[in-house]
Amino acid sequence: MRRPVLLPLLLLALAAAVVDARFVVEKNSLMVTSPTALRGRRDSAIGNFGIPQYGGSMAGAVVYPKANSDACDAFGGGGGGKDQLFRTKPGALPSFLLIDRGHCLFAKKVWNAQNAGASAVLVVDDKDEPLITMDLPREDDEAAKYIQNITIPSALIDKKFGEQLKKAVKDGEMVNVNLDWREAVPHPDDRVEYELWTNSNDECGPKCDMLMHFLKEFKGAAQLLEKGGYSQFTPHYITWYCPQAFVVSKQCNSQCINHGRYCAPDPEQDFSTGYEGKDVVVENLRQLCVFNVAKEIKKPWIWWDYVTDFHIRCPMKDKKYNKKCAETVIKSLGLDAKKVDKCMGDPNADSDHFLLKMEQDAQIGKGSRGDVTILPTLVVNNRQYRGKLERKAVLKALCAGFEETTEPNVCLSDDMETNECLSDNGGCWQDKAANVTACRDTFRGRVCECPTFNGVQFKGDGYSNCEPAGPGKCLINHGGCWHETRNGKTFSACQQSGNGDCKCPAGFRGDGVKKCHDIDECKEKKACQCPDCSCRDTWGGYECTCSGDLLYIKEHDTCISKTAVQAKAAWAAVWGILVALAVLAAGSYVVYKYRLRSYMDSEIRAIMAQYMPLDSQGEAETRSSSCDEILYRDVFGGEWQLDFRVGMNCVPTHLSGALSPYVSRKQSRLVVFPQNKGETQSVSVNNLGNRDRPPEAIVKVIKAQGNNQQKTRKPYQKYIASTSWLLIHHILQSHFNH
Template identity: 35%
Template sequence: AILKMLVQLLLLGVASAKVYLYGPADLKQRIEDEYRTDEIPSSLANFGNPPYNKVILGRVFVPDLDEHKQACNNLNPINFNFDPDGINTPILLVQRGGCSFVVKVRNAQNIGASAVVIYDDRQENVENVVMIDDGTAGNIFIPSFLIPKKAGELIHEELTSTREPHYVAMTLTFEMNRPDNRVEYELWLSSDHQLARQFLQEFAPMARLFDDESAKMTPNYVLWYCGTCSPEYTTDHPDCVSGGRYCAPDPDYWGPRTGREIVMEDLRQLCIYKQTRDEEDENIWWDYVEVFSKSCVDRDFNKECSEKAMKKVDIDPNQIDKCVRDSFDGPDEKLDDNWLLRAQRDKLLSSGVIFYPSIIINNQTFRGDLEAPEVMEAICAGFREKPEACFSHEEEDLRPRSGIGAGTLLLIIFFSMVLLAAILYFYRYWVRKEMNQEMRSQVNSAVSQYIALTEQSRD
C-alpha cells in the first residue's frame, strides 16, 4: 500500500506529456467514446529524450510482420512517408510483452522511428506504470509512451484492416510547467552514484550560467533504512549512522569501504549547500561537487579527499565539519539522530521519489536520459521567457566542437603519406638487401659445390 501511494505521488508530478489521436475521424470518435475525452491515457518512459514544450505530429505505423508486433527482434525497414504536417516524424506502434521497454524502443529507433507508442498487453491503469530504464538505454534518444490495451488494439486494427486507407496519425505533446520566469528544480541523488557523479560534472558549467534570481536548485539525498538493525536504533552498523536510521549500500561489499562514508559525504554536501544558501551563491556547491566527483573516487572517497576538494574551491573545511557535528543530536554519529538527514528522509517520503538519480523541475518529474544537454533543455522549457543562460547554452551547442580542422587534417594526411613512403623505401631497401644476401649465399653455396665436384673429378 505504501509503495502504491509513492507511485501515485510520483506520477502526479510527472512532466505533462500527452497522447492524442489526430485521425481518422471515425477512429478518433471511437477513442473519445471509450475514454470520454480526446486524450488517450498514457505514461511517458523514463528514458529517451522527450522534446519538452514541443509537439510531435506523426503518422502511425506497425511492424510489417505479425511476429514482430512486440518489436523484440531487429525490425525490417519501413517506408515512412506521408506525414500529416509535412515533417517526417513516424510513430511506431508495438505491443507490450516479450522483452523490456528499452529493447522495443531501440529496435524502433534503429529503423528510423521518431517516437514509439507501446500498447499494454493487460487491463490496467497505465498512468500508474513507470517505464524505467533497464540499464541499457544510454543510446536511446527518442521518446516513448505506454497506452491502454483497448486503445492500442483499436489503432492496430485500423492499421491492419483490409479496407483502405490505412492511415492513422497521433499528436504527442511534452509540456513543462511554466508558472513564471523563475525555475525551481531539485536533484535527488547519492554522492557515490556513478551516473549522478558523471551528470554533476557535465552539468555544473551549465548550472553556473543561471543567476540566483532565474533558477533555484536544491540537492536532496536518497537514504536507506537498515533492515537488520534494532528498531530502537541502537545498532552500530558500518553502512549506517544514527543507529541504522540512515544508511547507504556497501559500495565494495567485502572491500574496505562502507556505506557510512557515503552517508557522511551526503551530509557534508548538505552542509556545503546550507552554506551556499546562507551566502546566496549556489555556485559554491557546484564548484565543490564538480571537483569532488572528479577527484574522490573508489578508495579516495573519504573525508580527507573531501577536505582537499573544499580547499580547492575556497571552502573552509572546519566550518563544514562544525555543521556536520552540530547536525547530530548528540556526540555519537554512530547512534545519535541527525536533524539534517531526518529532514531528507521526511522529504523523500512526501515527494514520492522511487528512483534515483532523478530531477524534479517546477514540481514535475523529469523524464528522459539524465544527460546535461537534455536536462538543460527541460529547465529552459520551464521559463515563460527564456533567460540569457538558455540562449548562451544553445549558442554553445551550435558552436563548432573542438577537434581536427580541415588544414590540420590535410597536414596529418600529408605527413602520413610521407611516413608511409619512408617506410616503403626502407622496407624495399631491407628486402633488396635480404635478397642480395640470399643470392650471395646461394651463389657461394653453388660455387662451393662446384669446387667440391671439380676436386672429386681430379681425384
C-alpha cells in the same frame, strides 16, 4: 570473491515497506487528429529513457509492423535495423511506431525501433490497468549498450486505445497523432525550481558513471541559471533506515550512521572489502552541508564545483574517498571547513540529524509530486522528470518550466529550439520597411505581440495590425500616415499630439493616410490677395511678392513701404528710450524723496530730543508753572503776550529775540488765533516744502489785543503756522551757542 548481500537488501526492502509509498506516473498528452472516429485527446505515460521533447510537441503518422510487433528483435532480420524500414520519407510526417508490450524490456523495444528509423514509439499495454512508467532496466552488460544511446521519445498507452489504433492502421486508414509535452512541466513564473536526487557513490556501475558525467556536463548551465536568478536548485540524497530489530547487526553498523537512522548500500556489495555504506552516507551529509554553507554566503552554485572536484580528486578507486581529501577540496573553494564539520555533527550520536531527517521526509511525495524511489531523480517545478539524464534533454525540461516569454537566452539557442519567427514571420504582423515585427520567439513556439521599438510602443492585435502610439510615434515610418519628400522637403500627416489620427499638414488636403494633395492657394484665392501682391504656388505652400519697394506682411496679407517700416521702427525705438528714461527718473526721485525724508526726520528728532522731550517720551511729566512771556506782534497788527512752550518745556528767554527776524516775514510767519484768553493752542511748525512735521509747540495766550480779536470768535479755531526750517535751525543753533 564477492558474496551476495541478502540481509541488507531485505532490510532495505523492509524499510521501504514501512512507508506507504506513492509513485506518480508522469504523463503527456496524445492528440489523435485523424481518423475522425478516433479524434480526441488521450493521456500517455512518459518513458523514463530517451529524450522527451519537453516544452514542445511532435506530429507523426502511426505505423504498426506486420511482423515483430513487440519489437523484441531487431527489424530487418537481425541486421541491426540498418535497412531503416520506418525511416521518414521526404515530405512525409515522422513515423510513430506502434508496438506491443511484453517478452522483453521496454528500453530494448525502443532501441530496436530507433535503429529501424522510427521517430517515436507508442507501446500498447497488454493489460487493462492504469498507466505505468516504463523505467530503465537493471544494469547489465547488454542493457548498457543501448540505455545511454536512446534518443527518441517513447510513451505507454492503455490497451483499449492501443487496440483502436491498431485496427485503424490495419483497415488502411491514415492515423495521425500529436505527442504534446508542452504542459508536462508546470510553468507558473519566470523562475524554475528544480532538485536533483543524487549520490556521492562512484562505484555503483554504469548508472553512477552516467550520473557523474551529467554533473560535469551540466555544471556550467546550472551555474549560469543560478547566478542569473533564473533558477533555484536544491540537491537531495536518498537514505534508508535500519529496522530497530537489526540496529546492532554487522550489516547495519557498516551501512548506517546515527544508530541505524540513515543508511546507504555497500558500494561494492561486499562487506569484507573497500568502502562501507556509512562512508557514503557521511559524504552525502558533507555535500549537503557544503550546499548549506555555500547558500549562507549566497553562492549556492559552489555545490556543483565541490561534487565534480570531489569526484575527480577523491575517487574510491584511488582510496581517497575520505574526510581529509574532502576538506582539501572545501578549502580550495574558499568555504569554511569548520562550519561544514559543525553542520555534519557526530555520526555516532544516538539522535536525529536535522538535515538527514529532512531528506527522508522529502522523499515522500506531496501534492502532484510522487515519492522519490528512482536514483537519480530530477524534479522540475515539483514534477518528476522522465527521460535521459543528459545536458540538452534536462535543459529542455528546465526551459519548459519558464512562463512563456520569460525564458533566458540559453533556452532560445539554435540547439535548444526552433525559431518559428524565421518562417513567414511566424504568421505575425511585420513592417518590413522599418524592420519591426510582432513575432517573439519562445521556447514553446512563438507569440504575436506588438513590440516596443526604439522607445516607441506599438499597439494592436499583433497578427494583422500594430501601430505606433504615444510620444515618438512619428519617428517610426511616420506613424503609418502619409508622407512624401520633394526637393529635400518632407511633409507628414503624422500628428505627435491629439488622438493620434493622421491629418494632412497645412497646404495639403486628403485623408492623411493614403494621400495628401497639394492645395493651390493662389488659384483658390486663400492668400496673397492684396492689390500689390503677386502669388506663385509651391508644393506645400506659396510665395507672395510685392511690387516696387513694398514689403509683404503675411500676417495681414498686405504690402507696405520698406521706408515707412524703417521710420516706424526708428520712432518706436525713440519712444521706447524716452519711456525708459522717464520711468528711471521717476523711480530715482521716489527713492531720493524717501531716503532724504527718512534721514532728516531721524536727525532732527535726535537733536531736539537732547533738550526737549518728544510726544513719545510720555505725558506723565508736568509742565513748569510758568514760562517767560514773549511779546509778539502778528502781521495783522495784533499784539500778543505768549507763554511759548516746545514739548513740555518753556522756550528759554534768550531765544525770544531769535523769533523776531522771522515772524514778521510773510513767507515764514508764526500766526496764532486762539479762541479765548488763557486757552492753549497747538501750533505746528511746518516747512513750506511739505517736509515732515517737527514737534508741536504749545502756545498759551496771556494777553490779547488788537485787530485780530475778531478771529477768535470762531470756536476752537486753529490755524497752522508755517515757518522755514531755517527758523528751527536758528533756534537750535542759538541754544547750543549759549
